[in-house]
Amino acid sequence: MEIKAEELLYKLQQGEEQGWPNVMAVYGEEDYYRSKIAAVVPEYVFKGVDPADRDITVFEKDTDLRQLAAVINTYPFFCGKSLVLLKDDKNWTRQESESKKQQLDKLAEILGDVPDYCTVFISAPKLDKRTKLFKQLKKQGLVCECLSIKSYELGPWLEEQASKYDARWERDAIGVVLEYLAPVEKAPLQLLQQEIAKLAVYAGERKTWTKNDVEEIFAALPEVSGFAITNSLADHDLAETLLLLAVERKKGTNILPVCALIMFKLRQMLQFMELRRQGYDQKGIAAELKLHPYVARKMQGQCRQFTEETLQQALLAISAMNTDIRKGGRDYARLEEIMVLLLGNK
Structure with missing residues (x-):
């Protein structure tokens, strides 16, 4: 059986x-x-x-x-x-x-x-x-x-985990978790369970877990620091993006995974804009890109601050930079220059 x-x-x-x-x-x-x-x-x-x-x-x-x-x-x-x-x-x-x-x-x-x-x-x-x-x-x-759970299919599992603590997630709270994990195909269940246990302790007797709770507790997820960079980028916040890149450089973080997360976000935004241009509504775009409604709603506002041309130029520049890095080229300084070109003008 x-x-x-x-x-x-x-x-x-x-x-x-x-x-x-x-x-x-x-x-x-x-x-x-x-x-x-x-x-x-x-x-x-x-x-x-x-x-x-x-x-x-x-x-x-x-x-x-x-x-x-x-x-x-x-x-x-x-x-x-x-x-x-x-x-x-x-x-x-x-x-x-x-x-x-x-x-x-x-x-x-x-x-x-x-x-x-x-x-x-x-x-x-x-x-x-x-x-x-x-x-x-x-x-x-x-x-x-025992099959892995795709990150975009994680909602029911998260609800089940919360129910073990007689708790529930606010809709946007689950959205933030799924946004953290968007670049990852397979959800890190073991790590997530550890963070949920910490969240339950943090919330105490309060049984509704909020977006702010998630942002306070889920620091151990390896995707979170990269998410902070891509989130500030998508919000068109040059100062915050440069600050976060400086933090990663100071920590000695390998730049290639950072670039991979940024490129994932840029491609995702380009796909969103392309589907919108083809006549898809927000619900349809969310279904096509496998996005939580919260993430789709947030991305709709973020995409208004960019053009497809500027996003494509940034993608090409980062791709060329990655090739040059493997030949001994500059890394964080050049990425910062690309971010200035992308985010320097509203």
């Missing part, structure tokens, strides 16, 4: 008997969900059993299949239950050698006959869906793929 990561995590946390198979495979690139699920599995399996009496075996590297089979088939002495954690990545990727195929077939054989007293939990970044092993896990066990 297959199950979504959010659902599996929730049901494991509830601790209720689900009648699930005793072989579970959790895989995928989103380590946030895999680590969360792995953390609650022991409590689910050994509900009410003292930690000292729990029979847990972990295989992380160079798994010996004979030893694995022996552990699975050895009845636990203390509590009548055992848990085997399989985290050896080499077990799950199909290779074309005959010996590897035989190993995978042997592993499938072992996992196809796990006694009722034993639970086997598999955690892996990848599982090859073409293998006999995966097909068997899907048919006889439980498989859960």
Whole structure:
């Protein structure tokens, strides 16, 4: 059977008997969900059993299949239950050698006959869906793929996180978070959760989280300092943009990621202006560019202060600068000159 990561995590946390198979495979690139699920599995399996009496075996590297089979088939002495954690990545990727195929077939054989007293939990970044092993896990066990969440799709996840603190976001507060993350394709869930925990402490008994709260707390996100620069640029604020660039230069920040964020913002604004010229309304533009309504509304005002020509010229200048930097050219001083040309006149 297959199950979504959010659902599996929730049901494991509830601790209720689900009648699930005793072989579970959790895989995928989103380590946030895999680590969360792995953390609650022991409590689910050994509900009410003292930690000292729990029979847990972990295989992380160079798994010996004979030893694995022996552990699975050895009845636990203390509590009548055992848990085997399989985290050896080499077990799950199909290779074309005959010996590897035989190993995978042997592993499938072992996992196809796990006694009722034993639970086997598999955690892996990848599982090859073409293998006999995966097909068997899907048919006889439980498989859960942990997919990354795109930054622009993060709204429901953020609402769910707030609800854990009996709190809610103001609409513009979620908009600011999504604006911070706009240059990032995959949302950094682990880091976001840490910042949300800090936000809950900061807000205290106040259960409505505001835009100002987000701006005060989310300083640890690596995108925030870059966002401050692109935001001042989009607001056509030359003095603030130069000040923020000076701060990054003083910190020794590599200029190439800074340029990448600025170029992302310039392209985004150009796309916004092009769609507006084609007759799209704000709602349509937000849908096309996958923007939160708050971000789209804000960008509409920002774009009025630029022309497509000036944005294109700045993009070309930064692109040329990046090429020259790799040949030993100037960096922050030249970027500042480009910003002066872009923002120097209203």
